[in-house]
Amino acid sequence: MLSAEDISVSLGGTQILSDVSLTAECGDVVGLVGPNGAGKTTTLRLLRATLSPDSGTVRVAGDPIDGLSSKQVSQRVASTPQATELSFEFTVRQAVEMGRTPHLGRFERADSGDREVVAAAMERVDVARFADRPVTSLSGGERQRVLLARALAQETPVLLLDEPTSNLDINHAVNTLELVADLAREGKTAVAAIHDLNLAARYCDELVLLAGGEVRAAGPPREVLTTPTLRDAFDAETLVTGQPATDAPLVTALADRDPLDRTVHVVGTGGQAAGALTRLVAVGATVSVGVVPTGDAAAERARDLDCEAVTVPPFAGVDGNSVSRATELARAADAVVVAGDVGDANESVVAAARRLVAVDGEGVPAIDSPRTIVATVDELPAAVAGVATRNGGPDAERRVESSKQQDR
Numbered sequence: 001m002l003s004a005e006d007i008s009v010s011l012g013g014t015q016i017l018s019d020v021s022l023t024a025e026c027g028d029v030v031g032l033v034g035p036n037g038a039g040k041t042t043t044l045r046l047l048r049a050t051l052s053p054d055s056g057t058v059r060v061a062g063d064p065i066d067g068l069s070s071k072q073v074s075q076r077v078a079s080t081p082q083a084t085e086l087s088f089e090f091t092v093r094q095a096v097e098m099g100r101t102p103h104l105g106r107f108e109r110a111d112s113g114d115r116e117v118v119a120a121a122m123e124r125v126d127v128a129r130f131a132d133r134p135v136t137s138l139s140g141g142e143r144q145r146v147l148l149a150r151a152l153a154q155e156t157p158v159l160l161l162d163e164p165t166s167n168l169d170i171n172h173a174v175n176t177l178e179l180v181a182d183l184a185r186e187g188k189t190a191v192a193a194i195h196d197l198n199l200a201a202r203y204c205d206e207l208v209l210l211a212g213g214e215v216r217a218a219g220p221p222r223e224v225l226t227t228p229t230l231r232d233a234f235d236a237e238t239l240v241t242g243q244p245a246t247d248a249p250l251v252t253a254l255a256d257r258d259p260l261d262r263t264v265h266v267v268g269t270g271g272q273a274a275g276a277l278t279r280l281v282a283v284g285a286t287v288s289v290g291v292v293p294t295g296d297a298a299a300e301r302a303r304d305l306d307c308e309a310v311t312v313p314p315f316a317g318v319d320g321n322s323v324s325r326a327t328e329l330a331r332a333a334d335a336v337v338v339a340g341d342v343g344d345a346n347e348s349v350v351a352a353a354r355r356l357v358a359v360d361g362e363g364v365p366a367i368d369s370p371r372t373i374v375a376t377v378d379e380l381p382a383a384v385a386g387v388a389t390r391n392g393g394p395d396a397e398r399r400v401e402s403s404k405q406q407d408r
């Protein structure tokens with residue numbers, strides 16, 4: 001078991017980590033995720049005692065790591081570095097044999113038992129066929145696997161992996177993380193910094209989301225990888241759904257926000273309304289939806305995107321409170337977007353709109369009116385921006401207000 005309790009560290013006069021705590025039990029794969037510069041590598045350095053915290057404690061199997069000799073640490077913790085540089089002309093076998101060093105006396109030579117461990121480690125990460133080649137002749141991904149074999153040969157209860165899949169093709173990436181998961185099932189504790197949130201979600205039991213040197217969220221992937229926490233940590237808009245082959249969350253990063261500083265209420269159901277929501281959130285609009293039946297694609301998408309949804313149970317009919325709330329949102333919005341099947345129950349919600357944009361599709365004729373412009377989902381941001389200024393939206397209102405002031 002490995003833990004960090006409230007570790008803080010400064011480097012070169014800058015605070016890099018502040019009160020970071022995490023626990024990795026035997027059998028756990030814990031993923032460190034977060035944006036570039038969040039402090040993942042620094043956390044791993046503290047966990048393997050190549051850096052000492054200014055405050056806080058790292059413990060391995062209950063013992064404070066700063067009380068252990070470097071040999072004792074390397075008997076308990078093996079790590080694969082982020083850089084795949086192995087600068088000397090060692091063969092793959094020699095590089096993996098280095099993993100046995102913590103188990104040997106100062107001038108002791110490796111025996112047949114050590115050689116078996118080395119052979120098994122090379123086999124397990126699929127580098128045995130390169131055993132006699134110089135490490136420098138391998139590709140980046142192959143070297144990365146050699147480093148993992150070296151860590152396995154070290155036979156430690158704890159494995160620390162810094163970006164173990166960054167240079168790997170999809171097949172080797174998945175196989176490497178399957179191997180890490182197997183090792184955990186065999187009783188090891190693994191902590192891995194992983195950039196790919198979807199691989200992290202699939203293979204880690206717990207995630208620790210770091211940003212700005214702080215833990216922003218920690219727990220099972222489903223609890224950590226949510227649109228609000230990812231927005232907070234990465235300053236990015238994401239859509240979180242489910243991975244088809246597993247029950248892990250699937251994170252899709254949406255295009256960079258080109259902030260559409262508008263509030264938009266979406267009326268409609270199904271995939272078309274869900275698509276409209278996604279498109280509008282992607283460009284930074286503040287979006288709500290409703291009235292929509294619970295479980296409808298638009299309601300689900302709103303939940304994934306952390307947007308307000310006015311929902312009613314399916315087949316229950318629409319109640320007055322829901323209609324009032326949706327009408328209130330529609331009236332306050334800079335624009336109302338209608339998409340997909342709007343339903344009679346939403347008539348008064350649509351009627352409350354100051355400016356309407358209809359998503360090109362089946363629902364359009366029903367709400368056709370002179371105040372409506374029709375746009376495809378892709379054109380929605382431009383259409384919303386257009387109606388909200390051209391037809392007297394907030395910008396126009398501001399312009400009117402300032403010209404009134406000038407007149408005074």
Ligand SMILES: Nc1ncnc2c1ncn2[C@@H]1O[C@H](COP(=O)(O)OP(=O)(O)OP(=O)(O)O)[C@@H](O)[C@H]1O
Pocket residue numbers: 011012014016034035036037038039040041042043193
């Ligand atoms: N020796 C140092 N002196 C000053 N700042 C440092 C030093 N080492 C690291 N940093 C800074 O600490 C911050 C955290 O770095 P770290 O490598 O831990 O981030 P990371 O989350 O692993 O990032 P990445 O995903 O880009 O690998 C970065 O802003 C980095 O520039």
